[in-house]
Amino acid sequence: MLAAVMRDSGIVLDTVSDPEPGSGEVLVKTLACGICGSDLHALRHADKMLEAAAESGAGQGPGPSVVVMDPSRDVVLGHEFCAEIVDFGPNTTKRLKAGTRVVSVPLAFRGTSIHAVGYSNELPGGYGEAMVLSEPLLLEVPNGLSTERAALTEPMAVGAHAVAKSGMGQGDAALVVGCGPVGLAVIAALRMLGVEAVVAADYSPMRRRLAEGLGAHRVVDPAERPAIDALRELAPFKPAVMFECVGVPGVIQQMMKDAPRGARIVVAGVCMEVDSFKPMIGINKELSLQFVLGYMPDEFANTLRAIAEGEIDVDPLITGRVGLEGVAGAFEDLARPDEHAKILVQPHS
Amino acid sequence: MLAAVMRDSGIVLDTVSDPEPGSGEVLVKTLACGICGSDLHALRHADKMLEAAAESGAGQGPGPSVVVMDPSRDVVLGHEFCAEIVDFGPNTTKRLKAGTRVVSVPLAFRGTSIHAVGYSNELPGGYGEAMVLSEPLLLEVPNGLSTERAALTEPMAVGAHAVAKSGMGQGDAALVVGCGPVGLAVIAALRMLGVEAVVAADYSPMRRRLAEGLGAHRVVDPAERPAIDALRELAPFKPAVMFECVGVPGVIQQMMKDAPRGARIVVAGVCMEVDSFKPMIGINKELSLQFVLGYMPDEFANTLRAIAEGEIDVDPLITGRVGLEGVAGAFEDLARPDEHAKILVQPHS
Numbered sequence: 001m002l003a004a005v006m007r008d009s010g011i012v013l014d015t016v017s018d019p020e021p022g023s024g025e026v027l028v029k030t031l032a033c034g035i036c037g038s039d040l041h042a043l044r045h046a047d048k049m050l051e052a053a054a055e056s057g058a059g060q061g062p063g064p065s066v067v068v069m070d071p072s073r074d075v076v077l078g079h080e081f082c083a084e085i086v087d088f089g090p091n092t093t094k095r096l097k098a099g100t101r102v103v104s105v106p107l108a109f110r111g112t113s114i115h116a117v118g119y120s121n122e123l124p125g126g127y128g129e130a131m132v133l134s135e136p137l138l139l140e141v142p143n144g145l146s147t148e149r150a151a152l153t154e155p156m157a158v159g160a161h162a163v164a165k166s167g168m169g170q171g172d173a174a175l176v177v178g179c180g181p182v183g184l185a186v187i188a189a190l191r192m193l194g195v196e197a198v199v200a201a202d203y204s205p206m207r208r209r210l211a212e213g214l215g216a217h218r219v220v221d222p223a224e225r226p227a228i229d230a231l232r233e234l235a236p237f238k239p240a241v242m243f244e245c246v247g248v249p250g251v252i253q254q255m256m257k258d259a260p261r262g263a264r265i266v267v268a269g270v271c272m273e274v275d276s277f278k279p280m281i282g283i284n285k286e287l288s289l290q291f292v293l294g295y296m297p298d299e300f301a302n303t304l305r306a307i308a309e310g311e312i313d314v315d316p317l318i319t320g321r322v323g324l325e326g327v328a329g330a331f332e333d334l335a336r337p338d339e340h341a342k343i344l345v346q347p348h349s
Numbered sequence: 350m351l352a353a354v355m356r357d358s359g360i361v362l363d364t365v366s367d368p369e370p371g372s373g374e375v376l377v378k379t380l381a382c383g384i385c386g387s388d389l390h391a392l393r394h395a396d397k398m399l400e401a402a403a404e405s406g407a408g409q410g411p412g413p414s415v416v417v418m419d420p421s422r423d424v425v426l427g428h429e430f431c432a433e434i435v436d437f438g439p440n441t442t443k444r445l446k447a448g449t450r451v452v453s454v455p456l457a458f459r460g461t462s463i464h465a466v467g468y469s470n471e472l473p474g475g476y477g478e479a480m481v482l483s484e485p486l487l488l489e490v491p492n493g494l495s496t497e498r499a500a501l502t503e504p505m506a507v508g509a510h511a512v513a514k515s516g517m518g519q520g521d522a523a524l525v526v527g528c529g530p531v532g533l534a535v536i537a538a539l540r541m542l543g544v545e546a547v548v549a550a551d552y553s554p555m556r557r558r559l560a561e562g563l564g565a566h567r568v569v570d571p572a573e574r575p576a577i578d579a580l581r582e583l584a585p586f587k588p589a590v591m592f593e594c595v596g597v598p599g600v601i602q603q604m605m606k607d608a609p610r611g612a613r614i615v616v617a618g619v620c621m622e623v624d625s626f627k628p629m630i631g632i633n634k635e636l637s638l639q640f641v642l643g644y645m646p647d648e649f650a651n652t653l654r655a656i657a658e659g660e661i662d663v664d665p666l667i668t669g670r671v672g673l674e675g676v677a678g679a680f681e682d683l684a685r686p687d688e689h690a691k692i693l694v695q696p697h698s
Contacts, residue, residue, distance in 0.1 A: 052629035055606050165635070252628065257404050271628040279601065279620040280401035282640035286514070289638040291631035 003128030004327035004345070006043055006075040011127075011328040016074065019124055019132045021089030022110060026135050028102065032151040033126025033345045034080035035330055037180065037247070041272055042119065043331060046071035048272040066107075066114045069121050078126030078345065079106035079118030080154040082147045083133070092135045101141040103153045105300050108134045127327050129347045139301055142308040148344060149307050152314040155342065157303040159185025161295035162268040163193055166241050173197035173235035175227055175242045176216070177255060179207035181317065181342055182268050183245035184214055188312045191215035197235035201227035204338045213316045228258040245269045252289070253277040261285045268292050317341045323349045352477030353676035353694070355392055355424040360476075360677040365423065368473055368481045370438030371459060375484050377451065381500040382475025382694045383429035384679055386529065386596070390621055391468065392680060395420035397621040415456075415463045418470050427475030427694065428455035428467030429503040431496045432482070441484045450490040452502045454649050457483045476676050478696045488650055491657040497693060498656050501663040504691065506652040508534025510644035511617040512542055515590050522546035522584035524576055524591045525565070526604060528556035530666065530691055531617050532594035533563055537661045540564035546584035550576035553687045562665045577607040594618045601638070602626040610634045617641050666690045672698045 005014045021027045042049055050068060058068055069075050085100045096102060106117040106125070118125025123132060141150040163186060168174065174190050176183045179202035190198050191214065200211035201220045208219040218234055220227040231240060240263045242255050247269030255265050256277060267289055282289070295303075306312050320343035322330045330343045352365045370376045391398055399417060407417055418424050434449045445451060455466040455474070467474025472481060490499040512535060517523065523539050525532045528551035539547050540563065549560035550569040557568040567583055569576040580589060589612045591604050596618030604614050605626060616638055631638070644652075655661050669692035671679045679692045 048629075052627060052633060055627065056630050056633035057610075058633070247628075261406075267628055267631065269628075270632060273627075274625050275628050276623050276625045278401060278404065278622075279596075279616060279624050279640065280397075281405050282616065282638070283619060283642045284401060284405035284407070285640070286642050287640050289631070291628065291634070291636050293632045293635050 001129040002324055002347070003076045003124060004324045006071070006077055009043060009046070011043065011331055013325050016076065016124065016128065019130055021087060021132045023089055023091040024135055025089040025108065025132045026085055026092060026138065027087040027089070028083035028131050028133055029086050030081055030083050030126050030129060030131055030347045031101065031147045032082050033078040034151055034155060035334060035343045035345060036080055036155065037182070038270060039077045040331060040334060041270060042077060045272050052272065066116050067120065067122070069119050073121045075119065075121060076124035076128045077118050078128070079116070080151055081106070081126035081131070082141060082150040083131060086130070089132070096138055096140055101147060101150065102133070102138040103141060103150050103304060104133050104137045104139065105297055106154065107137065108132065127324065127345050127347070139304055145308040148318055149314050150304065151344060152317060152342065153300065153304045153307060155181045156185045156188060156307065156312060156314065157295040157300040158182055158268070159187070159189040160299045160303050162186050162243060162266055162292045163189040164299060165290055165292045166264060166266045168195070168241040170194040170196065171238060173231055173238035173240050174199070175231045175240065176200040176211070176245060177227060177243065177251065178202060178245035178269055179204070179211040180245065180337060183243065184210055184317060184341065186243045186245060186268060187211055187214045187216050192306060192311060197231070197238055199227060199231045199234060206338060207341070210316055210341055213313070226258060232260070241266065243268055247271045249273045249275045256281045256287055259285060259287055262287070264288045264290060266290045266292055318344055320344070321346055321349070323347070350478040351673055351696070352425045352473060353673045355420070355426055358392060358395070360392065360680055362674050365425065365473065365477065368479055370436060370481045372438060372440045373484055374438040374457065374481045375434050375441060375487065376436040376438070377432035377480050377482055378435050379430055379432050379475050379478060379480055379696045380450065380496045381431050382427040383500055383504060384683060384692045384694060385429055385504065386531070387619060388426045389680060389683060390619060391426060394621050401621065415465050416469065418468050422470045424468065424470060425473035425477045426467050427477070428465070429500055430455070430475035430480070431490060431500040432480060435479070438481070445487055445489055450496060450499065451482070451487040452490060452499050452653060453482050453486045453488065454646055455503065456486065457481065476673065476694050476696070488653055494657040497667055498663050499653065500693060501666060501691065502649065502653045502656060504530045505534045505537060505656065505661060505663065506644040506649040507531055507617070508536070508538040509648045509652050511535050511592060511615055511641045512538040513648060514639055514641045515613060515615045517544070517590045519543040519545065520587060522580055522587035522589050523548070524580045524589065525549040525560070526576060526591065526593055526600065527551060527595035527618055528553070528560040529594065529686060532592065533559055533666060533690065535592045535594060535617060536560055536563045536565050541655060541660060546580070546587055548576060548580045548583060555687060556690070559665055559690055562662070575607060581609070590615065592617055596620045598622045598624045605630045605636055608634060608636055611636070613637045613639060615639045615641055667693055669693070670695055670698070672696070
């Protein structure tokens with residue numbers, strides 16, 4: 001099949017072997033797949049990503065562990081997909097028929113191993129014409145929900161999880177620092193929870209507009225005023241929960257300095273670098289930092305439902321569409337965050 | 350009165366003006382006062398302490414704020430005290446009589462300001478013959494409780510607060526990294542809560558013995574094996590809460606690397622330096638960091654009760670006693686943590 005392949009720290013269009021569904025797996029035709037910031041990280045900083053995975057104990061300890069990719073070999077990235085069932089491997093129930101459109105948590109179980117679809121040498125992700133997925137994980141795209149919107153399930157589920165892990169309630173106030181796809185997903189989840197004071201900060205006017213569209217009550221250009229001031233103005237007495245959705249060194253320390261006493265900082269931005277901070281500021285204010293990653297299967301399923309029922313309007317997030325030949329260029333474009341939120345890859349367009 | 354005075358980054362024995370009780374204040378004779386690690390920090394790194402206070406917003410924002418000391422002027426340190434009521438200022442209720450032994454949260458309210466007793470240019474701490482304290486904050490030392498044990502209320506309350514803020518329950522497992530006074534106080538609080546799996550780590554054999562005495566189920570020399578291994582051995586499946594009670598750069602990052610997935614790290618050790626860490630490790634394992642400081646008044650009062658009722662045996666922690674002339678030397682001795690836990694200053698001995 002044709003795929004946009006990560007090879008030698010670049011993206012090249014090439015033919016790779018067709019994926020074959022194993023036991024319990026289905027073969028799907030990839031209809032749309034969003035490009036994630038983590039894919040940009042993987043392309044540029046695969047070494048750091050793998051180093052952090054090793055330092056986090058990947059492959060050690062009891063229980064199954066996600067198989068770590070080898071970036072010196074071909075990888076087909078892409079884990080935010082909507083696809084159509086084409087064929088079935090052995091030991092499948094066929095509870096969903098061929099032709100059904102599906103989304104899935106991007107994991108696949110093979111024997112005693114777990115593979116991350118889109119970060120695997122074995123299982124291609126969504127930047128190719130076809131994938132194999134684990135049948136038990138498939139969720140049918142509800143009738144009437146467009147393929148493009150369904151493909152936004154994965155990134156929006158990240159926001160639902162971050163908000164759930166924050167432990168915050170409707171009566172708290174939220175500051176979202178950074179309005180890329182992660183920050184926008186957090187804003188949508190905050191509004192779904194019913195939070196009545198959401199302030200969002202980003203240097204990009206386009207991203208601030210998207211934040212407003214998803215329901216932020218105030219948006220701030222940090223070049224003009226500290227975002228925390230807008231939060232204190234909007235909700236002077238509500239407990240503050242701050243979401244770090246940037247992932248660049250120095251942001252956590254700045255948020256610790258800005259935080260009111262007792263605040264919780266949820267770290268959703270993926271920072272691959274070594275970062276520095278002053279513990280004493282955290283101590284003096286008794287702050288807490290909650291690091292978050294991914295989502296639970298129920299959060300993923302509920303996000304699909306919310307998009308299908310129109311509770312989240314994801315259309316404005318889609319700022320570009322490319323075929324497989326356009327993936328390399330789209331990666332370049334996404335390095336200029338002023339112009340894009342989510343670019344969808346359509347392998348068969 | 351005679352006092353051990355912090356002056357020009359040293360401790361000198363000198364005569365200072367007698368403190369005079371203002372409105373709502375009582376004059377007390379200082380009977381015993383423990384030397385705290387924060388006092389060593391204040392002596393050596395007053396600049397960093399004040400810088401972190403400023404960066405934490407001290408003196409800014411709405412509401413009263415603790416008056417920050419000026420280290421270029423005299424300060425009488427000491428905030429872990431037991432004292433005896435001598436006289437009363439105006440507007441006092443005299444609910445406790447002269448001659449009563451008392452302890453107190455080391456704060457005093459004057460007008461619209463809050464002063465930290467022992468970190469103030471205005472209100473001397475316990476390394477002098479006398480202090481003035483806020484009458485409403487005084488707690489009577491129960492009959493039969495020795496002055497020395499009562500003076501340990503403050504440092505032990507720090508542990509009670511750290512454990513309360515951890516949110517952990519009896520069924521969780523705790524790892525205490527560092528068995529100085531903070532770590533030992535945490536161990537005592539964990540046992541009071543009923544935690545059945547407490548592992549403590551310290552390089553010092555004396556401190557490991559103290560940790561065992563306070564009820565740690567296992568003690569580990571980190572030079573011999575990783576402390577986390579002992580915790581996983583003792584309690585393979587219990588959720589882990591890790592207490593950072595060292596306060597030296599690099600410890601938080603090491604604990605993040607060691608932590609099992611989903612662990613909470615409670616940062617009770619006071620690190621004045623800039624520290625570094627890899628956010629990606631926290632993200633991959635969805636860790637949380639809870640920074641803690643001090644205690645609430647009820648935690649302080651309950652700690653006094655627990656010591657008085659024999660629930661915590663603090664005697665082994667007292668490894669030295671000095672008069673005012675011995676304070677400077679005691680500060681030197683405490684720089685060698687192998688030999689000491691808590692040194693008590695007895696101004697009238």
